[in-house]
Amino acid sequence: MDALSEALAGSGDSADSGLSRLIFVQGVAGTGKTVLLSHLFYRIATEMDINGRINDEDDEDILETDSSLKISKEDRRKAYILVNHNQQMHVYNQIASKLGLQKHFGEVALKPSQFINRFSEKTTSNRAIADKPRGKADVVLVDEAHLLLTQGDQGYSGKNMLHDLLRRAKVVIAVFDPNQILQTSQRWSEEDQDMLFPQQAESDVQKTAAGYSGQLERFVPLNMWGDHYLLSRICLHRQFRIAADDATIRWIDDFADGKRIGRIPQDIGEKDRKTGEYVREPFEIRVFDSPVGLFKAIKEKAYLKASGVDGCGLSRVVATYDWEYKGGKINDSSPDGLWNVEMHRDAQGVWRMGSGSGECREDTMRLILMEELIISVIHGITKSR
Numbered sequence: 001m002d003a004l005s006e007a008l009a010g011s012g013d014s015a016d017s018g019l020s021r022l023i024f025v026q027g028v029a030g031t032g033k034t035v036l037l038s039h040l041f042y043r044i045a046t047e048m049d050i051n052g053r054i055n056d057e058d059d060e061d062i063l064e065t066d067s068s069l070k071i072s073k074e075d076r077r078k079a080y081i082l083v084n085h086n087q088q089m090h091v092y093n094q095i096a097s098k099l100g101l102q103k104h105f106g107e108v109a110l111k112p113s114q115f116i117n118r119f120s121e122k123t124t125s126n127r128a129i130a131d132k133p134r135g136k137a138d139v140v141l142v143d144e145a146h147l148l149l150t151q152g153d154q155g156y157s158g159k160n161m162l163h164d165l166l167r168r169a170k171v172v173i174a175v176f177d178p179n180q181i182l183q184t185s186q187r188w189s190e191e192d193q194d195m196l197f198p199q200q201a202e203s204d205v206q207k208t209a210a211g212y213s214g215q216l217e218r219f220v221p222l223n224m225w226g227d228h229y230l231l232s233r234i235c236l237h238r239q240f241r242i243a244a245d246d247a248t249i250r251w252i253d254d255f256a257d258g259k260r261i262g263r264i265p266q267d268i269g270e271k272d273r274k275t276g277e278y279v280r281e282p283f284e285i286r287v288f289d290s291p292v293g294l295f296k297a298i299k300e301k302a303y304l305k306a307s308g309v310d311g312c313g314l315s316r317v318v319a320t321y322d323w324e325y326k327g328g329k330i331n332d333s334s335p336d337g338l339w340n341v342e343m344h345r346d347a348q349g350v351w352r353m354g355s356g357s358g359e360c361r362e363d364t365m366r367l368i369l370m371e372e373l374i375i376s377v378i379h380g381i382t383k384s385r
Helices: 002-009 033-047 060-065 086-098 112-118 161-166 190-196 202-211 246-256 291-302
Strands: 021-026 079-083 120-122 128-133 137-143 169-175 220-224 227-235 278-280 283-287 340-345 351-353 365-368 380-384
Touching: 002 137, 002 169, 021 033, 033 079, 033 137, 033 169, 079 086, 079 112, 112 120, 112 128, 112 137, 112 161, 161 169, 161 227, 190 220, 246 283
Parallel strands: 021 169, 021 227, 079 137, 137 169
Antiparallel strands: 120 128, 220 227, 283 380, 340 351, 340 365
């Protein structure tokens, strides 16, 4: 928060004082990027006054309960949280409304195109002109920034959303993972990626991972699109989603990143030295010969009572874009109306998508298709005992 306050205040009379600043939040899945962004947005909206000062109270629990320590809504900075994803935008709107950060949906939680239109000059017919910014927000936080468009479409008349956001905000904080770019309209040239994500020396990478995770790096000049900005980043390395030892986490990261498939490590867990009881149970990686074996194993896990949950376990199979799915619509070809994953093994023993011809056989697998992608493993599964 102190670093953000300094960024908003600029650097006095220096040449950089009026430049917009871009801060990338980076880290692999499970390192807490979205949690950090959401928490930061709440603190910006409730603790920072219009001059960039923050409350001196360090006890966050008190801040959560004592409304006298929060500034009035009229004096809050103009902070917005954006995501180019309809479902996630709806969730952020719900959170912002419940926390009292907005009275109505779409006041502070917006899609990028909506924000750009709001801070743009208008034509006589009240149509926003993306190339003519009007006014600046103090802080804009962007989740899933790799979903920002790098070209125009029907709902966006500009050429690059990130550029348009920087022209409309003093500070842009963006969660960005270049490996999750899915569409042509979101792709960046190699030259632009090199400018936005300069390669670190190996010594710098080791230094960051060893003791500087989560700290804001110094700002460096960013000259793109014919404009001048300042660039920094926060790299998160601590894994929160996977309760495993370092060797297992490295194996999963290497596998997910397509680097290599090494020998599967054996995690022995962690035990309390006095009681001998597990404080972290071993994390197990299993590889199956068929998706049917995978499905049966997960069904068995789903019957186990998850820790702290009064009901079924949390095991599930998640399907991705390879499987047909239409949100909000009933599948007319399925008896239950759901969008299921169907696979069958042909006469040669090869697993294929679809149920195959003829009657349904024992080795046909049907899985409920879930909308949210968490971890996708084609021929294996990672699970915690």
